[in-house]
Amino acid sequence: MAARPPAKTHYVIRFAGHAGLAALFITVALLGVISGVMFAYAGDLPQISALDNYAPSGITRVYASNGETLAEFAIERRLLITYDDIAPQLRQAIISAEDKDFNNHFGLSVSALLFRLANDVAHRRMVAGASTLTMQLARSLFAEEIGFTLGDKSPERKIKEILVAIQIEKRYTKREILTFYANQVHFGHGTHGVEAASRLYFSKHAKDVTLEEAAMLAGIIQSPARQSPFVNVGAATRRRNYVLQQMADNGNITRAEADAAKKQPIVTRGQPQQMKSVAPFFTEEVRQHLEQKFGAKKLYEGGLSVQTSIDIDLQRAANRAVDRGLRMVDKRRGWRRDKPNVLAQKQALDTYRNDRWAQPIAIDDIVPAIVLTVSPTSAHLRIGSNSVDLRADGVAWTRRTPAVLFKVGDLIDVKVTKLDESGTPSAVSLEQSPIVEGALLALDNRTGQIRAMVGGFSFDRSKFNRATQAYRQVGSAFKPFVYTAAIDRGYTPSSLLVDEPVTYNAGPGQPPYAPKNYDGKFEGPVTLRWALEDSRNVPAVRMMESLTPQQVISYARRFGLQAKLEPYLSLALGAADITLSEMTSAYSVFPNGGVRMTPYGILKISDREGSLLEEGRPEPHDAIRADTAFVMTNLLRGVVLRGTASAAASLDWPLGGKTGTTDDYGDAWFVGFDPDITVGVWVGYDERKTIGPSETGAQAALPIWTDFVKAYLATRDKAHPPEFVPPGNIVFLAVNKNDGSPAGEGEGILQAFISGTQPGTEFPH
Numbered sequence: 001m002a003a004r005p006p007a008k009t010h011y012v013i014r015f016a017g018h019a020g021l022a023a024l025f026i027t028v029a030l031l032g033v034i035s036g037v038m039f040a041y042a043g044d045l046p047q048i049s050a051l052d053n054y055a056p057s058g059i060t061r062v063y064a065s066n067g068e069t070l071a072e073f074a075i076e077r078r079l080l081i082t083y084d085d086i087a088p089q090l091r092q093a094i095i096s097a098e099d100k101d102f103n104n105h106f107g108l109s110v111s112a113l114l115f116r117l118a119n120d121v122a123h124r125r126m127v128a129g130a131s132t133l134t135m136q137l138a139r140s141l142f143a144e145e146i147g148f149t150l151g152d153k154s155p156e157r158k159i160k161e162i163l164v165a166i167q168i169e170k171r172y173t174k175r176e177i178l179t180f181y182a183n184q185v186h187f188g189h190g191t192h193g194v195e196a197a198s199r200l201y202f203s204k205h206a207k208d209v210t211l212e213e214a215a216m217l218a219g220i221i222q223s224p225a226r227q228s229p230f231v232n233v234g235a236a237t238r239r240r241n242y243v244l245q246q247m248a249d250n251g252n253i254t255r256a257e258a259d260a261a262k263k264q265p266i267v268t269r270g271q272p273q274q275m276k277s278v279a280p281f282f283t284e285e286v287r288q289h290l291e292q293k294f295g296a297k298k299l300y301e302g303g304l305s306v307q308t309s310i311d312i313d314l315q316r317a318a319n320r321a322v323d324r325g326l327r328m329v330d331k332r333r334g335w336r337r338d339k340p341n342v343l344a345q346k347q348a349l350d351t352y353r354n355d356r357w358a359q360p361i362a363i364d365d366i367v368p369a370i371v372l373t374v375s376p377t378s379a380h381l382r383i384g385s386n387s388v389d390l391r392a393d394g395v396a397w398t399r400r401t402p403a404v405l406f407k408v409g410d411l412i413d414v415k416v417t418k419l420d421e422s423g424t425p426s427a428v429s430l431e432q433s434p435i436v437e438g439a440l441l442a443l444d445n446r447t448g449q450i451r452a453m454v455g456g457f458s459f460d461r462s463k464f465n466r467a468t469q470a471y472r473q474v475g476s477a478f479k480p481f482v483y484t485a486a487i488d489r490g491y492t493p494s495s496l497l498v499d500e501p502v503t504y505n506a507g508p509g510q511p512p513y514a515p516k517n518y519d520g521k522f523e524g525p526v527t528l529r530w531a532l533e534d535s536r537n538v539p540a541v542r543m544m545e546s547l548t549p550q551q552v553i554s555y556a557r558r559f560g561l562q563a564k565l566e567p568y569l570s571l572a573l574g575a576a577d578i579t580l581s582e583m584t585s586a587y588s589v590f591p592n593g594g595v596r597m598t599p600y601g602i603l604k605i606s607d608r609e610g611s612l613l614e615e616g617r618p619e620p621h622d623a624i625r626a627d628t629a630f631v632m633t634n635l636l637r638g639v640v641l642r643g644t645a646s647a648a649a650s651l652d653w654p655l656g657g658k659t660g661t662t663d664d665y666g667d668a669w670f671v672g673f674d675p676d677i678t679v680g681v682w683v684g685y686d687e688r689k690t691i692g693p694s695e696t697g698a699q700a701a702l703p704i705w706t707d708f709v710k711a712y713l714a715t716r717d718k719a720h721p722p723e724f725v726p727p728g729n730i731v732f733l734a735v736n737k738n739d740g741s742p743a744g745e746g747e748g749i750l751q752a753f754i755s756g757t758q759p760g761t762e763f764p765h
Contacts, residue, residue, distance in 0.1 A: 070310060086182055091178060136185075337405075386424045416428055587680065594623055
């Protein structure tokens with residue numbers, strides 16, 4: 001007979017039995033509670049299957065013709081990538097930083113949750129923590145359905161978060177969940193997802209980041225607002241080193257690798273601010289079109305891809321030409337003293353910083369500088385941490401000395417004219433932001449595609465697009481439409497017109513209308529060619545009277561001019577408000593054989609899957625006869641070779657065009673072309689006032705046009721220039737410049753005529 005166990009042992013066994021029953025009871029009760037909770041909240045949980053078609057808000061990108069990005073529009077800057085596009089060490093860094101047990105749990109880390117509950121009891125309040133990577137994903141993707149708001153730590157929200165995380169884990173693999181997370185997580189500065197973050201901080205793809213870069217990216221997930229290297233490089237470094245240590249502890253890397261990576265400084269290569277477009281006025285036109293057609297949500301969240309016709313090199317050339325040209329015009333008006341002063345703003349000279357100083361500085365860059373000291377012959381300036389002298393020759397255009405121009409603390413603009421061996425500015429000249437405005441538009445003659453667009457001096461200063469929205473008087477730039485009607489009515493370039501004083505009755509109660517020429521002189525009989533080349537006003541008005549204003553307006557409509565055109569004789573001299581876009585498109589009719597192409601800049605719009613949503617195509621419109629167009633092209637070439645635009649003749653290229661100036665010098669124009677493109681330039685103030693004495697189209701607008709065309713010609717084969725191809729019924733004849741009569745062999749100018757209208761044929765006078 002076996003001995004009975006001691007009494008003490010007997011009680012232990014009985015207690016263990018009761019404890020086991022109690023534990024079983026508690027477990028059953030907990031399961032019941034959990035089941036009840038799941039049942040209670042099941043109806044409020046989101047449909048996890050929505051992740052099957054995961055499509056978070058993406059970046060809408062606008063591209064130039066060469067594929068370079070012009071602009072981006074997004075609420076969240078994100079680039080979707082696959083699991084294999086994420087560097088293995090970046091995947092490991094994220095897991096080590098955010099959820100080291102990620103590969104072993106089912107969406108909920110029980111040990112971490114119990115630790116949090118203990119913390120909650122100890123602190124007698126709800127504290128943060130215990131969220132697995134899957135729970136973070138659930139919160140990020142289904143915040144609205146879960147009821148998550150910033151600072152909300154309620155048990156109800158946490159329970160929903162856990163239940164959603166468990167559902168995610170049941171439906172998707174760890175690989176898929178990590179990919180969702182890596183594409184979704186916020187990295188600061190409006191950037192979401194590891195690919196966009198890698199480009200922002202390091203200007204590289206997520207698959208190419210180094211170990212220390214991967215650790216830094218994973219480290220800032222915890223609090224990007226505080227730990228971004230753009231905000232606090234020290235905090236970013238400490239957090240990065242923590243992640244490296246975690247990776248070593250988890251066996252992802254060796255201790256030696258972690259220690260070596262910790263010694264590396266954080267080197268960023270991106271910029272936290274929004275990218276600045278090289279074509280901001282054009283991309284704003286694109287943005288407005290997208291929003292109007294597809295809506296704001298599709299624009300900012302849909303990840304659209306927009307291919308445009310902008311030539312990036314020509315766009316940069318247009319930016320430079322307008323900037324330089326407007327500065328030249330502005331300098332002729334003199335120096336303005338309305339410059340900010342650092343001392344007046346209660347800031348110290350030695351501690352003042354400007355954001356521009358943190359960016360690279362190259363020759364011809366215009367940068368802010370602070371005046372430290374002033375002498376009669378120079379001003380000592382500071383640009384960032386470097387100093388440079390602004391000497392008398394750098395301010396010569398002001399006709400004043402530095403001692404008169406500046407005082408200590410002034411913040412001025414200077415152009416960098418020389419850099420030393422270290423890349424530091426060593427010579428500068430004085431600049432000032434012009435208050436005069438301007439615009440430039442370049443169109444492809446054969447398609448109407450926009451190659452370059454500048455709508456003003458600075459998009460930051462004013463988003464009003466003067467290339468498409470500003471209606472301005474066009475001055476003599478309207479005359480080619482008058483003479484087009486004349487050529488179609490039987491006049492020729494050799495037709496003699498009368499340049500003599502004339503007065504017209506302007507109607508009851510109005511003073512007589514007596515047009516005058518720009519130079520105040522009258523030349524008597526002149527050829528139609530010379531009247532256009534020299535931009536004589538009186539012959540143009542007389543021609544308008546002969547043809548009637550109504551007939552000229554009907555021709556202007558053929559050229560696509562939709563602005564209001566009053567049937568008065570002064571219309572011949574450009575007394576009408578027209579946009580630069582309409583004028584440039586109208587002039588492209590001449591080199592394009594009489595066909596006007598509707599201007600457009602969007603080639604195609606695709607959604608994030610690549611499906612085509614919209615496609616732009618050339619839209620031709622027959623405007624005038626091809627032979628009339630060629631005769632006018634030949635006449636407008638004469639404006640460049642011998643007339644008011646002769647300053648452009650030095651380009652040695654087949655060019656034509658016309659200047660335009662209003663009576664009060666309030667608007668200056670030049671619209672010109674070669675066989676392939678047409679370029680229009682306007683200069684003036686937004687308010688109606690004079691630019692300045694003698695600021696004609698040739699003086700203010702033509703230099704901008706010429707500057708741009710020089711850059712355009714740099715890309716062309718100068719040895720084989722294109723030609724204006726005449727129709728079959730065009731004949732050429734050398735004529736006398738003054739009276740249009742046939743010239744002797746080797747004399748006169750070669751002139752184009754429609755066959756049958758050359759000298760010797762009767763035509764109206």
